Amino acid sequence: MYKVFLVDDEPxxxxxxxxxxxxxxxxxxxxxxxxxxxxxxxxxGQIRPDLVVTDIRMPVMSGLELxxxxxxxxxxDSHFIVLSGYSDFSYAHTAMRYEATDxxxxxxxxxxxxxALRKLRADLDKHRQAALAKANEKLAFARYSLTMLVQGMxxxxxxxQAANRLGIGPDTEVCVILAEERLADHRESVQRAxxxxxxxxxxxxxxxxxxxxxxxxxxAAGKPANVVNVLSNLRAxxxxxxxxxxxxYVSDWGLGPSYMHKLYEQAVQxxxxxxxxxxxxxxxxxxxxxxxSDEPVPAIVMDYEDELVRxxxxxxxxSITEAVDSLFARLYSEGTPPSVARAIASDLSVxxxxxxxxxxxxxxxxxxxxxxxxxxxGIRELQSTLVRLxxxxxxxxxxxxxxxxxxxxxxxxxxxxxxxxxxxxLAEELQYQPAYLGQLFKKETGxxxxxxxxxxxIEEAKSLLRRTDMKIxxxxxxxxxxxxxxxxxxxxxxxxMPPSAYKNQAKRGS
Numbered sequence: 001m002y003k004v005f006l007v008d009d010e011p012x013x014x015x016x017x018x019x020x021x022x023x024x025x026x027x028x029x030x031x032x033x034x035x036x037x038x039x040x041x042x043x044x045g046q047i048r049p050d051l052v053v054t055d056i057r058m059p060v061m062s063g064l065e066l067x068x069x070x071x072x073x074x075x076x077d078s079h080f081i082v083l084s085g086y087s088d089f090s091y092a093h094t095a096m097r098y099e100a101t102d103x104x105x106x107x108x109x110x111x112x113x114x115x116a117l118r119k120l121r122a123d124l125d126k127h128r129q130a131a132l133a134k135a136n137e138k139l140a141f142a143r144y145s146l147t148m149l150v151q152g153m154x155x156x157x158x159x160x161q162a163a164n165r166l167g168i169g170p171d172t173e174v175c176v177i178l179a180e181e182r183l184a185d186h187r188e189s190v191q192r193a194x195x196x197x198x199x200x201x202x203x204x205x206x207x208x209x210x211x212x213x214x215x216x217x218x219x220a221a222g223k224p225a226n227v228v229n230v231l232s233n234l235r236a237x238x239x240x241x242x243x244x245x246x247x248x249y250v251s252d253w254g255l256g257p258s259y260m261h262k263l264y265e266q267a268v269q270x271x272x273x274x275x276x277x278x279x280x281x282x283x284x285x286x287x288x289x290x291x292x293s294d295e296p297v298p299a300i301v302m303d304y305e306d307e308l309v310r311x312x313x314x315x316x317x318x319s320i321t322e323a324v325d326s327l328f329a330r331l332y333s334e335g336t337p338p339s340v341a342r343a344i345a346s347d348l349s350v351x352x353x354x355x356x357x358x359x360x361x362x363x364x365x366x367x368x369x370x371x372x373x374x375x376x377x378g379i380r381e382l383q384s385t386l387v388r389l390x391x392x393x394x395x396x397x398x399x400x401x402x403x404x405x406x407x408x409x410x411x412x413x414x415x416x417x418x419x420x421x422x423x424x425x426l427a428e429e430l431q432y433q434p435a436y437l438g439q440l441f442k443k444e445t446g447x448x449x450x451x452x453x454x455x456x457x458i459e460e461a462k463s464l465l466r467r468t469d470m471k472i473x474x475x476x477x478x479x480x481x482x483x484x485x486x487x488x489x490x491x492x493x494x495x496x497m498p499p500s501a502y503k504n505q506a507k508r509g510s
Contacts, residue, residue: 001024001028002027002028002121003029003031003047003049003050003051004023004028004030004050004051004053005030005032005034005047005049005051005052006030006032006052006053006054007035007036007037007040007052007053008035008054008058008083009058009059010055013055016108021113026117026121028050028051028121032047035058036059036060036061037062039060040052040066041061041070041073044076050078050079051078051080051120052066052081053083054067054080054081054083055082055083055084056083057084057085063082063083067080067082079101079120080099080100081100081101081103081116082100082102082103083108084103084104084106101116146260147210150217150261151211152261166207166221167221168207168219168221168257170255170258171256172222172255173222173253174219174221174254174256174257174259174263175220175252175253175254175263176217176218176220176251176263176267177217177219177220177231177234177267179194179216179218179246179247179248180246180247180249181244181246182244182247186242190244191208192241192242193240193241193246196241197238197241204220204230205220206218207219207221211264217267219260223253228281228282229282231248231250232282234248235248235284247274247285249274250285250286250287251263251264251266252266268378269378270287270288271378272377272378272381273341273342273380276337276338276341276342276379277337317391320387320390320394324383324390328379328383338379342377342378345383346382348386349385349386405437406445409430409449410445410452412426413426413452413453417460417480418480419480421453421480423437423438423450426449455494458495461475461476461499464478465503465506466506472484472488472500475487487499
């Protein structure tokens with residue numbers, strides 16, 4: 001509806017205008033009235049009506065003077081329909097010079113008035129559509145410019161100029177806010193909610209942008225004193241309008257458009273690494289944690305191979321996801337810096353991909369390529385990659401035939417028991433994780449790898465003690481024991497008597 005303001009010093013004329021004209025049908029609503037030009041001028045400055053219907057001859061200030069001062073003093077773009085009981089052409093000429101929309105004589109002819117309103121409504125609609133199209137064009141250009149700035153693509157200065165027109169000058173405090181929805185199918189509703197919230201005004205200037213690669217964000221300009229409360233209310237309003245769970249990731253504050261790219265990358269890191277490297281500013285609002293030192297983090301040797309085996313042995317994707325989540329939760333609770341958590345996740349992914357080449361086309365890359373690409377990914381992406389690799393490895397292990405691998409391990413033990421032989425070395429040769437190979441070996445043979453190795457050595461030692469005159473120390477060395485005392489202990493444990501007693505018994509038996 002368009003707003004119309006009525007001005008006439010005769011109350012009966014005002015009542016007639018309100019009752020005789022079907023304003024609503026023509027798309028207008030009366031927003032006020034005045035009995036003289038001076039009172040009307042003050043109201044026009046406050047209300048900014050689309051149409052003013054005014055008499056010419058009034059006390060204090062005439063209708064023509066009202067139009068002149070409204071144009072010159074108020075810079076008003078309101079339309080004016082002038083009513084007059086005088087047919088003097090000079091009045092009409094003056095009214096048109098002040099750009100009055102129409103000049104109608106009293107008494108009012110309802111049909112003539114209706115025609116004037118229909119014509120004015122068409123002009124107002126056309127003007128409003130043109131203004132809306134122009135505003136949308138400016139908004140689209142501004143958002144494109146903001147996208148250029150946050151992505152660091154600006155070189156010509158056009159984007160900075162656009163930012164300045166939005167009120168973001170070189171000394172304006174700015175930050176970048178990224179929004180994330182819990183469910184992917186809520187993205188459009190969150191985008192619409194951001195539009196609604198920013199259009200409604202806020203304690204700081206907010207400009208939505210879409211970075212073109214799936215991230216929705218806001219440029220905030222003008223840091224308020226109660227910034228945490230403002231951010232908390234902002235998230236709550238977006239979530240309410242979108243009817244969705246929403247997180248906000250808020251960068252540090254910088255000065256002017258030139259900082260936007262750096263702040264955008266910081267917000268992306270917050271989003272990709274949460275909760276590592278973040279501080280909870282308010283409910284579901286994350287900011288930058290500055291507790292970590294800028295000094296290089298020393299290398300930390302952490303062995304999570306047993307974790308990997310546990311992940312894969314579960315066989316259930318949900319259990320694997322929970323296990324990986326538990327690992328990262330523990331890393332976070334232990335205060336692990338983001339760089340170390342990222343390195344651990346990357347290393348584990350590379351180890352898995354090397355041992356169990358993935359059939360996932362997204363990960364169908366050599367370990368060397370992955371090892372250089374993964375460290376640049378966010379921790380959450382690495383965590384997701386680790387889950388997929390564990391599930392893939394678990395499926396491979398479930399489909400594979402285990403007996404041939406154990407049979408190969410048994411063959412190697414029987415061939416090489418005389419030499420130093422460790423489970424880790426055997427697992428590396430067979431390209432299996434040591435703990436997993438050990439568990440599978442015991443499951444299928446009934447004894448542990450070490451028990452099987454020692455039993456194989458002791459059986460050979462029995463043969464040597466029965467058939468040769470070798471000394472016990474020589475037998476121990478021959479079957480793979482570097483320590484004669486350890487050999488004697490193992491022999492007694494397996495054969496039930498010391499090697500010397502066994503040798504004497506064998507001789508008596510012969």
